[in-house]
Amino acid sequence: MTTNSREKEVVAAFERELLTVRFDQIAPLYIVSPQKKASTKYKQIAASVCEIGLVEPIVVAPDKHEPNQYTLLDGHLRLEVLRDHGHAETQCLISTDDEAFTYNKRINRLATIQEHKMILRALSLGVPEERLASALNVNIKTIKDKRRLLDGICDEAAELLKDKQVALTSFQILKKMKPMRQIEAAQLMVAMNKFTINYARSLLAATPENMLVSAATPKEIKGISREQLDLMERESANLEREVRLVEDSYGADHLDLVLTRGYISKLMSSERVTRYLSLHHEEFLPAFEKITETEAFAS
Template structure:
């Protein structure tokens, strides 16, 4: 492998080719619980494997203590489903190192918009709606709802939420807002890292009538009076303005903070200054040391 002088060769995280392994040679790191097998997500994966087969391979690593055996790093649910279906082997991707404790952190779960695009792509390639619905373990009506997910959603809001786990109902709520308010609502969701249905409904409740697609339709929110809705609208507007102000000054404020923290760190590293503070301003020294510790943690 070519490399520049003094540099180290780059090692591959996985073997280049997939291999088929007998399931009895793969050792899961944990057993899939009965409660997990009763969830909707488990049934969806099981229906997909039964209908179209295993799409994503299992990820394994050779067991150093037992040649011929492999530890399962990722795919415990898929492995359990294959065992339940009576399959004897499965395609596997072999890792070159034990990533058991970090692999799942590097997986980007399928977001709602990504699933929508996957469904559109499958339909464009001629997959019948009935078969696709069976593979996803949903009915045809739900599949059609997922297909129309982004109808009435502006491109800017789609871009903000493209990799987020927003429910179908959340997008239905956004659809009731005009484009500019959709963007504001999406920005607030991202800033607060909240994508729940209740949060989307609270944003709708705080939306002025002028920013709704159908301003004539009253916003009936259970347990909230008209006065409380008006208060929420004002607070939402204030929060949006404050968010934009923070975005405008965040870069400068962060740079100022880094510089000030670095300066304090240099002061504390000077023994003469430290002794002076201990003698004449002992109340300052613990605070300065705390700032220095924060810098060490951030670096």
């Protein structure tokens, strides 16, 4: 296949230019409930729109059957906020794909460290903290905490968490650990895909005291004895070793599983094979069917 033919197969996911669309031309996928309007997220979006306008355009896809009509893929809350502010139209990003049910899976939400860098950038350009707080619908203290987010966090741990949504309190907990332990804790968070405050606290509880910064308060966790803390430390060390072992073979194991699942799916698509299994190996049939259903769902 030539380079030119390959280039012709590449289709842009969105139109190059934004298009102004009236709200009566946009069909949402769901109604924004009064409970949703009372949520913190909705209030933050409303405050941001009121303070600095719409930052991220809503995403729509043209209706294949009705000209000049569009399906709303992303931005239901933003659209409702604009309506509440008296707007009747807005600029939209036009998607060339109408996969409404999978669109949100393709969006990378703003990570905590990315937000921290955006706040630093805004402050360096002279935006007052008060205006940032108003735009994000948070108090000044939260802006100050986000500004100082990486103070006391080593570069390696920050690099591991740069594209993750980690709670502010989790970063404050990591700051109680020495750099090497911060890296270990960040690696465990990524490996387990857990970035919650409670998980960060459990990692702190399992951290040996010689891996805590000198300013950190000695661990005294209510309801947990010194012996239990020692056990948690040992179990944490064992878990770290097991995670590294799994990481070493994860790629090959995952490839084997994908190939095996594909092979079983092909077998199950044959009526002769399913009939043979039902007659001679009935015990295998439910397991194979479950694997096939899982593959269909994942696709």
